[in-house]
Amino acid sequence: MLVKVYGAAIHGVSAQIITIEVNVDQGVGYHLVGLPDNAIKESSYRISAALKNSGFKIPGKKITINMAPADLRKEGAAYDLSIALGILAASDLIKYENLNDYIIMGELSLDGSLQPIRGVLPIAIKAREDGFKGIILPKKNAREAAIVNQLDVYGIDNIKEIIDFFNEDIALEKFEIDTRKEFQDKIDHFPFDFDEVKGQEAAKRAMEVAAAGGHNIILIGSPGSGKTMIAKRLPSILPTLSLKESLETTKIHSVAGKMGAETSLITIRPFRSPHHTISDVALVGGGSYPQPGEISLAHNGVLFLDEMPEFKRTVLEVMRQPLEDRVVTISRAKFTIEYPASFMLVASMNPSPSGYFPDDPNNTSSTVEMQRYMNKLSGPLLDRIDIHIEVSKVEYEQLTEKRKGESSASIRARVNKARDIQNERYKDSDINYNAQMGSKEMEKYCELDEYSQLLIKAAMAKLNLSARAYSRILKVARTIADLENSENIQGDHISEAIQYRSLDRDFWNV
Template sequence: MLVKIFGSALFGVSAQTITIEVNVDTGGVGYHLVGLPDNAIKESSYRISAALKNCGFKIPGKKITINMAPADLRKEGSSYDMSIAIGILAASDQIVADNVGDYIIMGELSLDGNLQPIKGVLPIAIKAREEGFKGFILPKQNTREAAIVSDLEVYGVENIKEVIDFFNEGKPLERTTIDTRKEFQEKVNDFPFDFSEVKGQETAKRAMEVAAAGGHNIILIGPPGSGKTMLAKRVPSILPPLSLKEALETTKIHSVAGKMGTDTSLMTVRPFRSPHHTISDVALVGGGSYPQPGEISLAQNGVLFLDELPEFKRTVLEVMRQPLEDRIVTISRAKFTVDYPASFMLVASMNPSPSGFFPDDPNNTSSIFEMQRYMNKLSGPLLDRIDIHIEVQKVEFDQLTDKRKGETSVSIRDRVMKARDMQSERYKDLEINYNAQMGPKQIEKYCGLTDVSQTLIKVAMEKLGLSARAYDRILKVARTIADLELSETIENDHISEAIQYRSLDRDSWKN
């Protein structure tokens, strides 16, 4: 008897429906699994056999042929265990499963029949709804994530026996439903950190505000203990709230990577990723034999914080150059190509020298040669892609002991959102959302300068030796500063402030 069960395979951050054809033939004995399964799927027969035996069923001693179509697409992971098991039971007439084709069935089996959580539940649920499936049967730990997809019945189960009873005896399964918009609104402002906790550092906080308002990449240069990490961790609290579309997009990536908690249905705040400096280039940008999203994709619509930037391997930093420009990562293999989104705000930090202090600090023990070698770890093209360079001075004792609270993240966020609203209106007919995404045409159109401003930036470029890309960065930042003041025109003081945010271009850092 032939039975068709439906599962799903992940391809990038999307899903593709897989038809699992199970044929049980009385003429012969054997277990044949075809359709490009990986080792985890090939081993499923042992898990399925033990799980069914412990639930009062068995794999029949007949010729069993299982085909996973399309046969030319490689299938990965252990999430097909339950699909194959139900298919074997139905094809061998151990259960009645006339309506089994109405559901996507996924789940990894334990030897006692219990189910383990799987990856990529959200894109699978979205695909199931698109293709008109009635419901999605999956491990209970994943139900909240799948239930945010409307118009799809989601059933979470703890043991395969529940699924068998559902098809065989009509015993109902517990359906999981979630009010997605309500849950999203309740948690959209849930932040663990606030800028009011930062003592002093008004210049750095201003630079952070500008960066958040325009989506600009920023690097903080300062001695240990000056508050670089503290500032970086609070950036998500001043960024505009995620839209529901962005939340779903971000959740899909984390779902594919298996980073969603069992009690989480939807990511409601912008992600903050902070990988250690020993990270490999594949772990950062994504890839591998069976490609997975890297840290820059996990930071989609959020913040990627690279602490102690010069300590990262140069190859790791260089592979990040293209995603910083294109906001997408393309992983190419011989037989396929996968695209992962990578639209993130880069926040980096570094010490001014190997000793940790600025060149003019009496405590600085680094020689000129050591400082040059330290700075040379960062390539010019990479620094050109970072719009704002800001020096973070150590906090004075009087500021540190000041009991007064600083400006809250809510206040800063209000200004950032007003600036973003201007940008949304400006770019409503374009495929960009904020100033950092402007290309040459948009810069020419929206960053017009007066003759005085033109002279000012010309002098700065000649004196600092800025590249053409740095020129574009200054104009983008100046546009954002003007937006924060709700000004349609870029004034001289906007240009002056933007130039000040190119610290690493100054001669004192190059010599």
């Protein structure tokens, strides 16, 4: 007898329906075809033990299993439950009239219990799009799938429950959550706040400008000056995630297997801080079976590179294209995958190998050592970082000040007003904020008066800035103008934006 069961495969951050055809016939043998990987090929052992420990067994007949489309490679143990139910149904051991109404996925343990799987959110979205009545999956994944409305979600602990469900011996309990309430309840829960930062008013102002326009920023200062502390608080002043952005971000984390059992939606902007030993593939994504990298996990959020010069140069250089295009394309011989990568890059570094130049009069680093240290960062990469800001040492009086600084909520209110202006400005385009402006938008929205033109011309000549640095100055100036609710860019906006570009020339050429 031939029976079809439906599962799904992950392709990038989307899902594709997989039809698992199980045919049980006279003879002996177990044949699994359709480009399965080793984890799927080993499923027969897990299925056999799970069924035996649940009161069933694989029939001693010829079993042929095809995973269609047969030319698409399948991977992972998430098809165990689908294959097991197909074998039982094709052997007439369970009723299967309603089997085709559901997407069924889950990894089996030897005792019949189910382990959580990856990519549940895109699978659930695909199930609803293709008109399936519901999805049956491990209970630990049910909360994540339940954010997709108009889809029945059933979470189960073991294979015996689903067998009884199809035999109509028991009714499974539908898992339901109020997606919008879940989202609204958690969007303002931040672990850090800017009111904990002592002093550093210039750095906080630079972070406010960066947040308002979505600009990349690098913090330069000696150890202990507060660079990491400031960077960790950036998500708390960024505009809150929209529901659409939350779903986009959650899909990526779901595919990467980063969702916890109690997490349904990612409601605050991601903050990813990889170690400096990270590889190119781990940062950008890819591998034999492509997975999202750190820059995709930071989508709609922040990627923080602490001590940036300590990262391998090749790792830093692979970020150049994603910083411009905001997407990562991974190409293989038979397929191409795109992962979204619209993130804010926040980097920090010391001004010298010893870390204390120019404050330490007894600087132990030679000129050659300092030049070699600075040269770890290429000019093209630095040009893609809009704001360079020096973080100075915090004085004793500031550290012992009892009065708290300005709160993240207060700063975020100003950022939100600036973003509202940008949303209105770019409502008829694909642009979301100033950092994404192209030459066409800059020509339209970044007109300069004569004084501003003279300022930027002098800065380019004195600092030897590139054409890309010129465009970055205009974008930052446009953001500063938005923060002040100014329709036109003024001279003081240009002056402040130029200050955020000068450090790359002061320090890089020691």
